[in-house]
Amino acid sequence: MTAPIRLFTPWFGPLPNWYDKFQERIAANPEIEHVLIGDNDQSHMAMSLSHFHTLVSNHLGFSISPRSAYSLACDMRPMLGEMFPCENPWVGWCDLDILIGKVDRVLMPFLDDYDIICGSTYRVEGTL
Numbered sequence: 001m002t003a004p005i006r007l008f009t010p011w012f013g014p015l016p017n018w019y020d021k022f023q024e025r026i027a028a029n030p031e032i033e034h035v036l037i038g039d040n041d042q043s044h045m046a047m048s049l050s051h052f053h054t055l056v057s058n059h060l061g062f063s064i065s066p067r068s069a070y071s072l073a074c075d076m077r078p079m080l081g082e083m084f085p086c087e088n089p090w091v092g093w094c095d096l097d098i099l100i101g102k103v104d105r106v107l108m109p110f111l112d113d114y115d116i117i118c119g120s121t122y123r124v125e126g127t128l
Contacts, residue, residue, distance in 0.1 A: 002033070002086075002087045002088055003030065003031055003032055003033035003088060004031050004088060004089050004090055004108070004111070005031050005032045005033065005088060005089075005090045005091075005092065005103065005107075005111075006032075006033045006034075006035060006081070006086050006088035006090070006091050006092075007032055007033070007034050007035070007091075007092050007093060007094045008035050008037060008077065008080040008081070008084070008091070008092070008093045008094075009034065009035070009036050009037065009093065009094055009095065009096060010037045010038060010052065010072075010073035010074075010076070010077065010080070011036060011037070011038040011040070011043075011073065011096060012038045012039050012040075012048075012049045012052070012069050012073065013038075013039070013040070013069070014040065015040050015042055015096070016096055016097065018096075018097070019042070019096060021099065022096050022097075022098075022099070025099045025100045025101075026100060028100075028102075029100055029102070029103045029104070031103045031104055031107075031108060032100070032103060033086075033088060034094075035084070037052065037080075045084070049069050049072070052072065052073075053066070053072060055083065056072065056076050056079075056083070059079065059082070059083050077093040078093070078124055080093055089111075090111055
């Protein structure tokens with residue numbers, strides 16, 4: 001069975017020392033399929049930063065000039081679900097410096113009623 005929520009995290013370079021705690025919280029939420037995109041040995045979608053940059057530019061149809069790897073990874077998160085289509089009904093993104101709580105109690109009740117869930121009423125921002 002496909003998890004109802006797929007969360008993407010683009011991360012290039014060494015993983016933070018708390019990554020194991022992040023993975024524990026993801027594992028505690030069977031509703032989430034987490035996809036780590038990057039150039040480290042834990043990545044689910046392994047690719048170099050330059051390859052990711054090329055994929056983003058190709059998807060947009062024009063070349064982009066990000067200020068940094070961080071900017072490229074963060075600024076492009078809202079379109080990851082479109083870049084990497086999947087069977088999951090809901091798609092989002094998250095950072096590695098958050099500990100995800102009980103998604104089944106907090107988030108799942110809202111998914112059928114909203115197209116977008118985020119931290120702002122006037123722009124798409126935040127994780128998930």
